[in-house]
Amino acid sequence: MSIPNLTPIYLDNNATTRCAPEAVAAMLPYFTEQFGNPSSMHSFGAKVGHAVKAARGSLQKLLGAEYDSEIVYTAGGTEADNTAILSALKANPERREIIITMVEHHAVLHLCDQLEKDGYTIHKLKVDGIGRLDLDEYAKLLSDKVAVVSVMWANNETGTFFPVEQMAQMANAAGVLFHTDAVQAVGKIPLNLANSAIDMLSMSGHKLHGPKGIGALYLRRGARFRPLLRGGGQERGRRAGTENVPAIIGMGVAAELALEHMEQENTYVRALRDKLQAGILAAVPHAFVTGDARNRLPNTLNVAFEYVEGEAILMLLNKQGIAASSGSACTSGSLEPSHVMRAMGIPYTAAHGTIRFSLSRENTEAEIDRVIAVTPAIIAQLRKLSPYWGENGPVTDPEKAFAPTYA
Amino acid sequence: MWDYSETVKEHFYNPRNAGALPEANAIGEVGSISCGDALRLMLKVDPANETILDASFQTFGCGSAIASSSALTEIIKGKTLEQALDVSNQDIADFLGGLPPEKMHCSVMGREALQSAIANYRGEVWSDDHEEGALICKCFAVDAVMIEDTIRANNLCSVEQVTNYTKAGGGCSSCHEGIEEILAKVLAERGEDFKAAPPPEKKVPGKMTTLERIRKIEQVIEKARPNLQRDHGDIELVDVDGKTIYVAMKGACSGCQMEAATLGGVQAQMIEALGELVKLVPVKPTVKLAPNTLA
Ligand SMILES: Cc1ncc(COP(=O)(O)O)c(C=O)c1O
Ligand code: FES
Numbered sequence: 001m002s003i004p005n006l007t008p009i010y011l012d013n014n015a016t017t018r019c020a021p022e023a024v025a026a027m028l029p030y031f032t033e034q035f036g037n038p039s040s041m042h043s044f045g046a047k048v049g050h051a052v053k054a055a056r057g058s059l060q061k062l063l064g065a066e067y068d069s070e071i072v073y074t075a076g077g078t079e080a081d082n083t084a085i086l087s088a089l090k091a092n093p094e095r096r097e098i099i100i101t102m103v104e105h106h107a108v109l110h111l112c113d114q115l116e117k118d119g120y121t122i123h124k125l126k127v128d129g130i131g132r133l134d135l136d137e138y139a140k141l142l143s144d145k146v147a148v149v150s151v152m153w154a155n156n157e158t159g160t161f162f163p164v165e166q167m168a169q170m171a172n173a174a175g176v177l178f179h180t181d182a183v184q185a186v187g188k189i190p191l192n193l194a195n196s197a198i199d200m201l202s203m204s205g206h207k208l209h210g211p212k213g214i215g216a217l218y219l220r221r222g223a224r225f226r227p228l229l230r231g232g233g234q235e236r237g238r239r240a241g242t243e244n245v246p247a248i249i250g251m252g253v254a255a256e257l258a259l260e261h262m263e264q265e266n267t268y269v270r271a272l273r274d275k276l277q278a279g280i281l282a283a284v285p286h287a288f289v290t291g292d293a294r295n296r297l298p299n300t301l302n303v304a305f306e307y308v309e310g311e312a313i314l315m316l317l318n319k320q321g322i323a324a325s326s327g328s329a330c331t332s333g334s335l336e337p338s339h340v341m342r343a344m345g346i347p348y349t350a351a352h353g354t355i356r357f358s359l360s361r362e363n364t365e366a367e368i369d370r371v372i373a374v375t376p377a378i379i380a381q382l383r384k385l386s387p388y389w390g391e392n393g394p395v396t397d398p399e400k401a402f403a404p405t406y407a
Numbered sequence: 408m409w410d411y412s413e414t415v416k417e418h419f420y421n422p423r424n425a426g427a428l429p430e431a432n433a434i435g436e437v438g439s440i441s442c443g444d445a446l447r448l449m450l451k452v453d454p455a456n457e458t459i460l461d462a463s464f465q466t467f468g469c470g471s472a473i474a475s476s477s478a479l480t481e482i483i484k485g486k487t488l489e490q491a492l493d494v495s496n497q498d499i500a501d502f503l504g505g506l507p508p509e510k511m512h513c514s515v516m517g518r519e520a521l522q523s524a525i526a527n528y529r530g531e532v533w534s535d536d537h538e539e540g541a542l543i544c545k546c547f548a549v550d551a552v553m554i555e556d557t558i559r560a561n562n563l564c565s566v567e568q569v570t571n572y573t574k575a576g577g578g579c580s581s582c583h584e585g586i587e588e589i590l591a592k593v594l595a596e597r598g599e600d601f602k603a604a605p606p607p608e609k610k611v612p613g614k615m616t617t618l619e620r621i622r623k624i625e626q627v628i629e630k631a632r633p634n635l636q637r638d639h640g641d642i643e644l645v646d647v648d649g650k651t652i653y654v655a656m657k658g659a660c661s662g663c664q665m666e667a668a669t670l671g672g673v674q675a676q677m678i679e680a681l682g683e684l685v686k687l688v689p690v691k692p693t694v695k696l697a698p699n700t701l702a
Contacts, residue, residue, distance in 0.1 A: 307440075307467065308467070309443060309467060309468050311469035312469050312470050312472075312473060315416075315419060315470045319420065336443070337443070348441040352440070384425070384426070385422065385426075385465060385467075386467045387446075387447040387466070387467055388440060388445070388467055
């Protein structure tokens with residue numbers, strides 16, 4: 001894709017964020033001068049060991065965990081999710097059921113699809129039109145046959161929050177382990193795991209201005225656990241393999257920065273997001289917000305533009321230097337809108353045209369103004385090409401107006 | 408982001424012949440909004456000589472769907488209906504400088520809209536004989552329905568056979584899990600169990616003489632040919648220079664959008680057979696080629 005002459009505007013922070021320069025600077029010495037292995041019995045290793053401990057402390061603070069030993073470093077959010085679920089199954093071999101939701105990230109969903117093939121029973125909680133769970137349905141499924149509940153804290157596509165604390169308490173009361181994929185929530189909302197019923201929580205460095213390929217599983221002290229990777233005794237035997245020291249240091253700095261900017265995330269970033277939402281909805285007819293607009297991440301806006309296809313919108317936005325993302329993956333044979341949109345029952349006329357704008361503290365008001373200025377023309381241009389769009393609006397009953405001759 | 412050619416982008420940003428064509432006398436419609444792409448092709452056909460005087464489209468879909476529609480209208484304008492029916496989806500993809508394997512279905516949709524429009528002009532009913540499944544093999548753009556149908560029709564029971572019939576799995580081999588799953592499903596319907604074939608024996612890369620090495624190279628080329636010939640293509644060994652092996656792609660394979668993928672597949676087999684890293688480089692066919700194979 002050719003890079004336009006405009007300064008790029010990055011609104012895809014739920015996909016990944018720019019690594020903070022402070023984090024990069026802190027990491028660099030750990031590739032060269034401080035290259036020791038933290039497990040080694042010499043001073044090269046010892047210094048590095050201290051730095052890793054300090055980084056663990058920063059993460060502990062961000063999560064509000066009671067002990068720093070509750071943090072197990074992993075190679076990212078996906079590994080943390082897989083570790084949590086597979087550990088619960090291993091630790092409770094007689095329990096053959098798992099409860100998740102229809103809208104989990106693929107790191108949970110595709111693992112569970114595979115587990116289903118292996119003979120486990122997967123309960124996927126449904127969501128309503130704006131992405132909310134029915135806790136009665138959940139309560140009925142909790143039993144001593146369930147090995148683990150895994151419910152995301154905030155949805156990556158719509159930003160919608162699930163009531164994970166309440167759900168963890170319910171699981172706890174039923175004697176079931178509770179895991180949450182908090183990859184999108186950590187760093188954006190204040191957390192206090194010391195005061196929580198959550199047993200396990202996944203997070204990822206690159207979603208909070210830290211490096212990629214590093215993440216962590218929070219593991220409440222005493223929660224039953226079986227490692228995914230065995231080998232050397234790293235991470236107290238809970239995740240073998242020489243530590244990715246530079247990335248651990250970088251994520252530690254990113255965690256400190258996230259804590260510093262927490263307030264800003266919920267004031268400044270939220271205000272920009274709200275401005276973008278109001279600006280787009282005012283200027284583009286037949287567009288609406290998906291998810292629970294009153295209960296979502298402060299940085300996320302997901303808009304459905306009816307009668308146009310998401311990837312085409314992204315290409316035209318990209319031409320204007322604007323980076324966002326779409327839930328619609330238009331690839332051969334799977335022209336399905338995202339599983340999140342389908343689960344919410346968003347009609348096809350809108351689901352294919354959903355665009356996610358995800359902001360960060362690095363965005364400016366001028367950028368938001370530019371996005372608001374160019375979006376209406378982009379949507380209008382594509383609607384002009386669409387067989388479902390007439391002179392001034394959608395053709396009446398699009399499903400019927402366009403009728404291929406074959407069944 | 409997709410790796411679209413400049414031509415695809417150009418046709419997407421500046422689509423030709425977009426919009427309604429009020430004087431159209433042939434209209435083809437394929438796809439639907441629930442599928443995520445839909446195309447209405449409108450033609451103005453001269454009844455005297457069945458020439459397409461004008462063509463336009465309306466498309467709901469991704470960038471390459473819009474570009475494919477635009478390309479289609481440009482290709483068929485001025486052609487007779489008979490000539491237009493000869494336009495294949497590969498022609499549309501080639502016109503656009505190639506499409507990613509995941510997007511080949513956009514060109515298929517273009518061709519189907521054309522067939523549908525011509526049927527409409529002739530007062531016939533066109534029926535879609537093509538069902539598309541999830542893309543399994545990215546190297547050769549083969550989808551699940553195609554694999555499943557081929558397994559059924561030919562009673563296949565191994566990944567290797569599926570590769571021989573459909574090419575799927577013949578490149579990087581990362582789709583073998585997906586192919587095995589389809590095999591297991593179809594075999595289960597036949598009341599059989601899918602058993603994975605034993606892994607191919609590892610060849611110890613002993614020192615080969617130059618002659619042995621050339622023979623090996625020829626063997627790999629020979630093994631690749633039946634697959635290509637099935638698609639009206641062919642491959643020929645031209646020369647070997649150290650680690651570089653020059654080959655000529657012929658017929659439908661020459662310059663086609665899958666050429667790179669095909670070459671990649673053969674190169675992978677070559678590397679495995681020789682136990683060394685070699686590079687396959689396509690060159691223009693040699694003169695000793697029979698002319699008819701160039702058609
Ligand atoms: C909710 C959620 N879970 C898990 C992941 C995967 O994290 P990682 O990329 O660190 O493996 C992501 C990232 O896209 C995510 O948004
Ligand atoms: S994806 Fe099928 S061989 Fe590469």
